[in-house]
Structure formats: structure tokens, C-alpha cells
Amino acid sequence: xxxxTRFAAHIDAALDTLVSTGDLPADLNRRAVTxxxxxxxxxxxxxxxxxxxxxxxxxxNPRALAEKIAAELGKIDxxxxxxxxxxxxxxxxxNDETWRDExxxxxxxxxxxxxxxxxxxxxxxxxxxxxxxxxxxHMGHCRGAVVGxxxxxxxxxxxxxVIREYYVNDAGGQVDVLxxxxxxxxxxxxxxxxxxxxxxYPGEYLKPVGAKLAAEHGDKxxxxxxxxxxxxxxxxxxxxxxxxxxxxxxxxxxxHDLFSSEAELQAAGKPEAAEAWLRERxxxxxxxxxxxxxxxxxxxxxxxxxxxxxSKFGDDQDRPIKKSDGSWTYFGADLAYHFQKAQxxxxxxxxxxxxxxxxxxxxxxxxxxLTEGKTRFDVKLVQMVRLLRGGEPVKMSxxxxxxxxxxxxxxxxxxxxxxxxxxxxKADAQMDFDFAKVVExxxxxxxxxxxxxxARLASLNRRAAEAQVAANAEHLSLLDTEDLALVKRAxxxxxxxxxxxxxxxxxxxxFYLYDLAADFHAAWNVxxxxxxxxxxxxxxxxxxxxxxxxADAIGQIIRNGLRVMGVEAATEMN
Numbered sequence: 163x164x165x166x167t168r169f170a171a172h173i174d175a176a177l178d179t180l181v182s183t184g185d186l187p188a189d190l191n192r193r194a195v196t197x198x199x200x201x202x203x204x205x206x207x208x209x210x211x212x213x214x215x216x217x218x219x220x221x222x223n224p225r226a227l228a229e230k231i232a233a234e235l236g237k238i239d240x241x242x243x244x245x246x247x248x249x250x251x252x253x254x255x256x257n258d259e260t261w262r263d264e265x266x267x268x269x270x271x272x273x274x275x276x277x278x279x280x281x282x283x284x285x286x287x288x289x290x291x292x293x294x295x296x297x298x299x300h301m302g303h304c305r306g307a308v309v310g311x312x313x314x315x316x317x318x319x320x321x322x323x324v325i326r327e328y329y330v331n332d333a334g335g336q337v338d339v340l341x342x343x344x345x346x347x348x349x350x351x352x353x354x355x356x357x358x359x360x361x362x363y364p365g366e367y368l369k370p371v372g373a374k375l376a377a378e379h380g381d382k383x384x385x386x387x388x389x390x391x392x393x394x395x396x397x398x399x400x401x402x403x404x405x406x407x408x409x410x411x412x413x414x415x416x417x418h419d420l421f422s423s424e425a426e427l428q429a430a431g432k433p434e435a436a437e438a439w440l441r442e443r444x445x446x447x448x449x450x451x452x453x454x455x456x457x458x459x460x461x462x463x464x465x466x467x468x469x470x471x472x473s474k475f476g477d478d479q480d481r482p483i484k485k486s487d488g489s490w491t492y493f494g495a496d497l498a499y500h501f502q503k504a505q506x507x508x509x510x511x512x513x514x515x516x517x518x519x520x521x522x523x524x525x526x527x528x529x530x531x532l533t534e535g536k537t538r539f540d541v542k543l544v545q546m547v548r549l550l551r552g553g554e555p556v557k558m559s560x561x562x563x564x565x566x567x568x569x570x571x572x573x574x575x576x577x578x579x580x581x582x583x584x585x586x587x588k589a590d591a592q593m594d595f596d597f598a599k600v601v602e603x604x605x606x607x608x609x610x611x612x613x614x615x616x617a618r619l620a621s622l623n624r625r626a627a628e629a630q631v632a633a634n635a636e637h638l639s640l641l642d643t644e645d646l647a648l649v650k651r652a653x654x655x656x657x658x659x660x661x662x663x664x665x666x667x668x669x670x671x672x673f674y675l676y677d678l679a680a681d682f683h684a685a686w687n688v689x690x691x692x693x694x695x696x697x698x699x700x701x702x703x704x705x706x707x708x709x710x711x712x713a714d715a716i717g718q719i720i721r722n723g724l725r726v727m728g729v730e731a732a733t734e735m736n
Contacts, residue, residue, distance in 0.1 A: 164656035165264055166208075169254070170197045173210050176234035185230055186220050199654060206245065206253035207650060213250035224250030261646040262638040264653045268715040269635065276655045276722050281322030281663065287507035288314045291411065291418075292329040295403040296340045298367055299410035300565035302515070305593065306544040307568075308584035308728075310513040311416045312668035313542070315726050320663035325507060326418045329499060332400050333424040334492070339363065340403070341396035345383070347372025348395070352381055371402045413572045414581060415728050422502070424495055433490050433498040436532065437468065437483060445471045445531050451482065470497065475527035493521070497528040500539075504529065509538040511666065516543045516590065540666055544589045550596040575601055578729045582609040585672040585727055603735070605683075608676045612720065613732040615679035618686060619717040620733035622697055626710050631703055633710035640705045641712060644695070648716060651681045655719050659726070668727065675723045682716055 163171070173195060180186040195216065200209040213228035220227065228250035235254060236244045242257040268275050290310020293303045314324045331337075343363040350356045351372040358364045375383075375398060383391040404421065411417070427433070440446040450464045469480040470493075483494030490498075503510055510529060514522075522541045529539040549556040549566055556566055572580055575597060583600050586608050587593050603610050626632070655674065662670035689696035697709040721731045 165260070165267075165653050166197055166657040169208055169210075170195075172235065172238055173197055173212055173231070176231050177212065177216070179234050180227075180230055185222075185227075186216065190216055190219055192216070198657070199650075200253055203650075205247065206243075206255040208254040208256065210252045210254075213246075213252060217250065228252050258641070258643055258646055261649040261653070262641060264649055265638060265641075265712055265715050266635055268652065268718055269711070272718060273722065273725075275718060276659045276726075277319050277321070278656065278660050278663070279321040280660055281317060281320045284321075284509060285323045285325065285507045286317050286509040286511060287325040287327055287503045288317070288511045288513070289327045289329055289503070290314075290513035291407075291416075292331065293407065294331050294334075294336050295400045295407065296336055296363060297365055297403060298406050299568040301547055301549055301568055301571055301595070302565065304414070304568050304571070304580065305547050305584045305589070306513045306515060307411060307414060307416055308581050309542065309544055309589045309668060311414070312581070312585055312671075312727050313511065313513070313666060315728060316659065316663050316668045316671065319659050319726055322509075322663075325420060327420040327422060327503070328418040330400070330404065330421055330423045330425075332396075333428055333495065337396050337400055338392065340399045341392050342388075344368055344371050344375065344395050344399040345391060348375040348379075349384060351376035352384060354384075367406065368399075371399055374398070374402070410568050413569055414577055422499065424499070427499055427502065428490065428495060432502055433483070433494055436498040436501045437494075439501070440470065440531065443531075445474070446483065447471070449480065452479070470524075470528065470531070472524050472527040475530045477523040477527045481524045493524055493528075496525060497532070500525065500529050501532045504533050504537050507537070510540075512539075512541045513589075514541055514543055516545045519543055542589055542666060545592050547584075547593045547595045550594055550598075552598045553596065556597070571595075571597075578613075578732075579609050581727060582612070582672060582724075582729050585669045588667065588669055605680075608672065610735075611683070612672075612675045612679045612724070614735055615682045616717060616720045616724075616731045617733060617735045618682075619713055619720070622710070622713055623717075626698060626706075629698060629700070629706075631698060631706045631710060633714045634707050635711055637704040637708040638711065640708045645709065645712065648681055648685055649712065651678050652716055652719050655723065671723050671726050675720060678716070678719065678723075 174192065177186060177190075177192065177195075181188050192212075195210065195212045197208055197210045200206055210231075212231055213224045217224035217227045225246065228246040232244040232246050232252050235241055235252065240256050240260040241254055243255045245253045247253055271277075288310055290313075291299075291303055291307045293299060299307070311326070314326050318324050339362060343358070346356045346358060346362065347368045349372075350369070375395065378398075383395070408417075437446055446468055448466050449469045450466055451469070453464075465486045467482040467486065468484050470483050472481045473479055481493055482491055483497060485491055500510065512525070522543070526539060526541065529537060533539075549571075579600050583595060584593075599607060600609060601607075603614075605611050655678075658670055658674045662668060685695070693699070697713055698706050700706075717731075724731050
């Protein structure tokens with residue numbers, strides 16, 4: 163039980179007492195009651211809105227109710243003082259021993275501090291990246307990859323079982339274009355001079371694919387018709403692209419549990435099964451779409467198509483699941499894919515680029531229908547990243563054809579810099595990735611600022627070893643209120659993990675670590691000006707050991723937070 167969940171239980175017990183005395187009705191819904199740090203630290207250590215949210219349904223005055231709740235909370239040993247502010251907010255100040263106990267809790271939990279059981283028994287499927295298998299990963303894919311992977315890790319920390327899934331779009335026209343591009347490189351590998359026409363993939367990354375095809379097939383398919391080589395070349399090229407994609411993602415420390423094939427999904431008849439299931443429930447019918455806006459009757463030929471009743475679930479209109487030629491629409495295949503995922507998960511999360519915003523309503527409607535509303539489904543939209551170097555746009559890569567590869571960026575600035583930077587803003591907010599700024603040694607660079615805090619702590623431990631001072635909890639009573647101010651931020655970590663997991667927002671971990679690092683650096687700087695506030699004081703080994711114990715706890719939390727983000731903690735800064 164964390165400090166915040168413990169005080170949530172204290173508040174619940176106080177409310178139970180007021181129910182027993184007749185001051186509150188027994189059937190009040192307490193879900194909106196919170197316990198959190200006050201916005202202004204001068205108000206105390208914890209705050210609760212209990213009186214504010216319960217007064218109206220209880221038919222009482224919030225200030226009067228707050229006074230009664232405060233009186234009960236004041237009886238708790240850990241509480242130094244209680245105050246009621248404004249119309250009924252309750253602020254608590256805790257005694258110093260509570261914060262010393264939290265240091266002991268951090269030390270005892272170690273690598274597990276901040277982990278939660280809130281998701282126990284729940285399986286979450288997170289589908290992320292899912293780039294078309296037509297080339298190496300580029301920076302347009304990077305942010306979604308990092309957000310999805312960090313979210314998966316965050317939910318695991320919160321107790322969920324997580325399935326990381328990549329959906330391979332290998333049934334559309336883009337993989338036929340890939341096969342045709344590979345055929346050109348195959349002919350090139352056999353000595354032919356080629357020109358790559360508009361519409362095919364020009365990147366040099368297909369040269370090794372062409373060379374392998376040439377070695378395997380010789381000149382067998384040079385003069386053959388497309389019908390003879392398209393399928394085998396498509397299969398070979400997609401397989402080669404998936405190897406490349408896996409390798410690129412591995413550079414970011416990303417590994418999926420499942421790679422699900424759209425082509426295999428269709429071959430197994432999954433879209434037909436989904437359609438039949440929906441027709442049994444009158445959720446698919448044969449109908450005619452309205453003419454698109456701006457089209458005249460002369461330009462529009464109505465065609466009867468199988469339509470999903472998407473509007474029944476909040477979409478703007480019903481959606482076709484098949485085209486006029488009988489093939490599946492992208493939505494029809496995607497609907498079946500989500501039906502498949504829902505068979506093995508309690509919750510589904512898709513990480514999509516912001517350019518897919520227009521299709522969110524229909525797929526949300528489809529999942530609601532297919533799971534009969536039992537499966538929580540979230541679509542997280544991720545904005546594109548603008549690449550800069552010293553404020554100037556980065557030029558495209560010739561090798562790739564028309565984009566900057568993820569591999570090139572990771573090799574230049576490092577996996578940890580890329581991952582951390584991608585989590586320094588909300589996923590749906592625009593982001594600039596400036597090669598110069600992400601490696602800048604300044605407070606304005608969150609990556610550096612957090613890593614520098616951990617490196618300072620590592621350096622502190624090395625100096626402590628040289629001075630033969632060991633961290634221990636024996637003298638924690640020597641830590642005063644000024645020392646313990648840092649622990650108050652540290653103790654928020656388990657709460658941040660749970661709130662970030664509930665909101666599906668891994669960037670909250672990065673924000674928290676920056677604030678913790680800022681508090682640590684501020685305390686360090688005070689020690690530079692005031693020798694009595696330093697961690698290591700030669701003439702006071704007992705206090706030094708206590709402060710070193712606290713410093714180790716801060717380092718532990720930084721490491722744990724970085725682990726959630728998939729980032730390694732630095733022990734030295736170059």
C-alpha cells in the first residue's frame with residue numbers, strides 16, 4: 163500500500179465514521195473523492211476534495227462537512243495538522259517520521275517501488291507502429307513506436323498483462339508496389355540498367371532484396387509475366403522488410419509479442435466470420451450509401467453494399483465493409499482484425515498517427531458492436547515529429563528514397579535520447595526534434611537534466627565509497643524537514659504510475675522525473691552554497707549516512723521511472 167492509497171483508506175474510514183454518527187447518508191457514491199498533493203506546497207502535504215464532492219448529494223454545507231472530516235483525520239498519528247481552506251478543501255500536513263518511513267519503504271521495495279496491482283487480472287492488447295512493410299522504419303513511425311512501447315511498460319507496472327502487437331498490412335496494393343520495386347532491383351542485380359518510374363519505391367534498401375532474389379531464382383523471372391512473379395516476389399520482399407523493421411525497432415529496444423498478418427487474416431476467412439456474426443445481430447445490412455457531398459446524380463452511381471450500422475454506435479454514418487468488386491474495404495478487414503484481438507484481451511489500445519483521426523469513430527463503433535460493449539477500447543493519436551538541426555529542417559535521406567530513417571537517428575543521438583525525447587510532450591501535441599537541442603547539456607533539455615541527476619547520484623556514491631561512508635537507515639531521525647522536502651516528491655511516484663496508467667499517458671512519467679530531478683538539483687545547489695546541507699559531511703558521518711540513504715532512494719525512483727520509459731539511467735555524463 164502506497165502513502166496515497168493509505169490516506170485514501172484513512173479518508174474512507176473517516177467518512178464511514180460520519181455515516182455511523184448520522185452526519186452522512188450511507189449510500190453516497192465516493193468515486194470522485196481524491197487524495198493528492200496540493201497545488202501549492204505551502205498548503206500542506208496532501209489534500210482531499212471529499213467535502214466538496216459529497217456535500218451536495220449529502221444535502222449539507224461543504225465547509226461544515228469539511229470541518230467534520232478534518233476532525234476525524236486529525237486523530238491519525240501520521241497527521242501533524244489539518245486545515246480547511248476556501249469552501250471546503252481539506253489540507254493535511256504529515257509529521258516528519260511519515261516521510262522517513264517512506265524512505266524505508268522505497269529502500270525495501272527497490273526495483274519494485276511504484277509497481278501497482280490495479281490491473282491484476284486484466285489483459286491489454288496494445289497495437290503500435292504497424293507501419294506498412296514497404297521499407298525501413300522512418301522518423302514518422304518513431305513517436306508512435308515509443309509511445310506504444312512505453313505505454314505497454316507502464317501498464318505492466320500497473321499490474322496488467324500486456325500483449326504487444328504489430329499488424330502487418332500485407333494484403334493491400336502497397337505490397338504489390340513493393341514487389342514490382344523489388345523486381346526492378348532483381349533485374350538490376352542481374353546486370354540490367356534500370357530506371358525507377360514514378361509510383362515505385364526508389365530506396366536503395368531494396369538492392370539487397372533484389373540481389374537475394376537474383377541469387378535464388380537466377381534469370382527465371384526476368385522475362386516472365388507479372389502474374390508469374392508477383393506473388394513470390396511479394397512474399398520474399400515483405401519477409402525482408404519485416405526483418406528490417408524488427409532490426410530497426412530493436413535499436414529502440416522495442417520487441418513485439420505478435421506480428422499479425424492481414425493477408426493471413428483474410429485467407430483464414432476472419433472478415434467473413436465477423437460479417438456473419440454482425441448480420442446475426444442485424445448490425446450489417448445491404449444498403450446504398452448517400453452520394454458524397456458535391457457529387458451530382460450524373461456523377462454518382464448508387465451501388466448496393468454490405469453496410470455496418472456504425473451510426474448506431476455514435477458514428478456519423480453507416481460504413482461499407484466491402485467494395486463494389488466484392489473485396490474487403492480497409493475498414494472491413496480492420497473490423498475483423500479487432501474482432502480477433504478481442505478474443506484474447508479485456509482491453510484494446512491502438513496507437514495511430516494523427517492522420518487517421520477521421521477513422522476513429524467507425525472503428526470505435528465496430529469494437530463496441532463486436533464486443534457488445536464489454537471491451538474497453540482506446541485509440542491514441544500521435545502527432546508527427548518535425549526534424550530540425552539547429553532550427554533548420556533536416557534533409558531527406560537518399561538511401562531511403564524520401565525520408566529520414568529511424569536507424570540513422572538512433573545511431574547519431576542514441577536510443578535513450580530518442581525514447582526520452584518522444585515522451586516529453588503529450589502524444590497528441592506537435593513536436594520538434596532538434597538534433598542539436600536533444601543532446602544539449604542544459605536544464606532546458608529534459609533528457610540531460612534527468613540523466614544528469616542520476617549521474618550526480620552515482621558520483622555521490624563513488625565519493626561516499628572513497629570516504630568509507632555507507633548509506634543506512636539507522637540515523638534517519640537526523641533528517642530534518644528541509645531534507646525531507648525531497649522525499650515528498652519522491653513519494654508521488656506510485657501515484658503517478660497509477661494515474662498515468664489510468665489515463666493511458668506515459669509522458670506523465672517523463673514530466674514527473676523532470677520535476678523530481680529539478681528538486682534534487684535545487685537541493686544539491688543549496689549544498690554548494692551551504693556546507694551544512696551537503697550529503698557528505700566529513701565531521702558528521704551519521705548524518706552523511708542518513709542523507710546518503712535518502713539520495714539512494716531518489717536514485718532508485720529515477721531508475722524505476724526511466725525503466726518504465728525504456729531508458730537506461732546514466733552513471734556518468736560525457
